[in-house]
Amino acid sequence: MLNLYNTLSKSKDEFKSINPGKVGMYTCGPTVYGYLHIGNIRAYLLSDTVRRYLEYIGYEVRLIKNITDVGHLTDDDVAQGDSGEDKMLKAAEREKKTPEEIARFYEEYFRQTEKEMNIIPAHFFPRATAHIPQMIKIIEGLLEKGYAYEKNGNVFFDVTKFEDYGKLSGNTLENLKIGARIEEHPDKKNAWDFALWIKAPEQHLMKWESPWSIGYPGWHIECSAMSTEYLGNTIDIHTGGEDNIFPHQEAEIAQTECYTGQKFVNFWIHTRHLLVDGKKMSKSKGNLFTLEDIKEKGFSAMDLRLLFLSSHYRSQTNFSWDSLEQAHTNIQKINDFILNLEAVASRTNITNLEQINTNVFLEKFEAAMNDDLNTPLALAAVYEIITEVNKKIDNETLSSSDAKKILMLWKKINSVFGLILSGQAEIPEEIKLLVKQRQEARNGKDFKKSDDLRALIEKHGFILEDTKDGQKIRLAS
Numbered sequence: 151m152l153n154l155y156n157t158l159s160k161s162k163d164e165f166k167s168i169n170p171g172k173v174g175m176y177t178c179g180p181t182v183y184g185y186l187h188i189g190n191i192r193a194y195l196l197s198d199t200v201r202r203y204l205e206y207i208g209y210e211v212r213l214i215k216n217i218t219d220v221g222h223l224t225d226d227d228v229a230q231g232d233s234g235e236d237k238m239l240k241a242a243e244r245e246k247k248t249p250e251e252i253a254r255f256y257e258e259y260f261r262q263t264e265k266e267m268n269i270i271p272a273h274f275f276p277r278a279t280a281h282i283p284q285m286i287k288i289i290e291g292l293l294e295k296g297y298a299y300e301k302n303g304n305v306f307f308d309v310t311k312f313e314d315y316g317k318l319s320g321n322t323l324e325n326l327k328i329g330a331r332i333e334e335h336p337d338k339k340n341a342w343d344f345a346l347w348i349k350a351p352e353q354h355l356m357k358w359e360s361p362w363s364i365g366y367p368g369w370h371i372e373c374s375a376m377s378t379e380y381l382g383n384t385i386d387i388h389t390g391g392e393d394n395i396f397p398h399q400e401a402e403i404a405q406t407e408c409y410t411g412q413k414f415v416n417f418w419i420h421t422r423h424l425l426v427d428g429k430k431m432s433k434s435k436g437n438l439f440t441l442e443d444i445k446e447k448g449f450s451a452m453d454l455r456l457l458f459l460s461s462h463y464r465s466q467t468n469f470s471w472d473s474l475e476q477a478h479t480n481i482q483k484i485n486d487f488i489l490n491l492e493a494v495a496s497r498t499n500i501t502n503l504e505q506i507n508t509n510v511f512l513e514k515f516e517a518a519m520n521d522d523l524n525t526p527l528a529l530a531a532v533y534e535i536i537t538e539v540n541k542k543i544d545n546e547t548l549s550s551s552d553a554k555k556i557l558m559l560w561k562k563i564n565s566v567f568g569l570i571l572s573g574q575a576e577i578p579e580e581i582k583l584l585v586k587q588r589q590e591a592r593n594g595k596d597f598k599k600s601d602d603l604r605a606l607i608e609k610h611g612f613i614l615e616d617t618k619d620g621q622k623i624r625l626a627s
């Protein structure tokens with residue numbers, strides 16, 4: 151039984167899908183005018199972990215992740231349709247490209263980063279710019295039903311018309327009155343009304359025709375349009391980072407539920423903010439790290455993946471280079487463990503050894519994951535297996551059939567963790583050939599040649615070890 155913390159109910163609830171065996175899932179995707187930072191990566195990793203574990207327990211998942219390629223606006227006041235700069239246009243000016251070129255470039259970067267992180271691609275990555283008609287249809291529906299109003303070519307959602315406004319974030323209109331500061335727009339009735347359609351200034355490059363003006367959609371409406379288009383009116387799970395909750399997803403709920411008359415999302419799942427060296431990430435602090443920054447320091451995408459899995463998604467994780475170093479050590483530990491198991495598994499079986507009960511570990515793993523995806527605890531079960539089995543490997547009491555059993559267990563568990571181990575990396579044919587030649591040199595006692603070949607292999611970024619089971623080759627991590 152899987153329990154997930156639902157931001158909407160503020161409790162851990164038993165997960166049940168709307169349709170038996172199937173899950174519809176939506177993740178707020180990237181705004182493609184800049185590089186992803188590691189906080190974004192962590193939010194997409196959560197989405198990946200949810201999906202992987204649902205598939206592990208037998209669900210068929212359909213995941214949609216949108217690409218925000220319309221040129222706005224993530225600052226809260228700007229997203230409300232008030233003021234501010236168009237970030238896509240700014241990036242276009244800065245990089246001397248068209249907004250479309252900017253969007254495609256950063257979309258490709260996003261896709262590449264997800265690939266390196268071994269995040270399974272969503273089933274579809276719909277682009278906002280390809281769904282303007284769907285957005286217009288929803289806005290028309292909201293106007294018809296009296297939830298929205300138009301003035302001077304701008305259309306706003308009237309938050310006072312939706313009783314449940316604030317149910318996700320706790321920012322009810324009552325609460326928002328206290329201490330909240332928001333820039334006024336002359337065409338708005340209430341300060342917290344948000345834009346559905348914005349009339350484009352003359353010089354604006356990305357604009358479309360609509361019944362109200364030549365303009366562009368507000369930020370929030372795209373997710374409602376794409377979610378209902380690909381997953382239906384009510385979906386099982388919607389994920390995002392904590393910073394998506396307000397105003398973005400609060401607005402998604404308001405406009406979608408008023409339009410369809412049905413509940414929008416059953417489970418809302420969010421990562422908490424990532425801290426870097428105990429501080430909030432920001433450009434001015436210079437701690438807005440990307441995957442490239444991680445790799446420049448000699449770490450890998452998998453080190454980062456393990457680091458994020460090592461803390462619970464709802465804890466305010468602190469990123470530091472020391473913690474990444476620790477994750478790197480742990481990955482090597484797992485890597486060595488798997489290599490040792492493979493060596494034992496390839497031996498002839500000795501059958502009179504005591505058998506290991508792998509179910510105990512599997513149960514621990516599943517119990518941890520079923521409790522709101524507690525990946526640190528699930529990893530602890532793995533480290534426990536490693537300690538226990540390493541002892542047996544050291545005193546040669548592990549049978550090859552047990553080694554095979556544990557390798558199967560790891561494969562199963564790792565379908566959820568999604569770690570690519572360097573020992574399991576594809577070894578290119580040319581390297582395999584060098585390893586073979588070195589074996590021949592060793593057989594012929596040509597140690598000079600053997601050493602030269604080893605140096606050559608290492609130059610290609612591989613590590614060669616001579617074990618009692620023969621040469622072992624793996625990618626240097």
Ligand SMILES: [Zn+2]
Binds near residue numbers: 373402
């Ligand atoms: Zn969204």
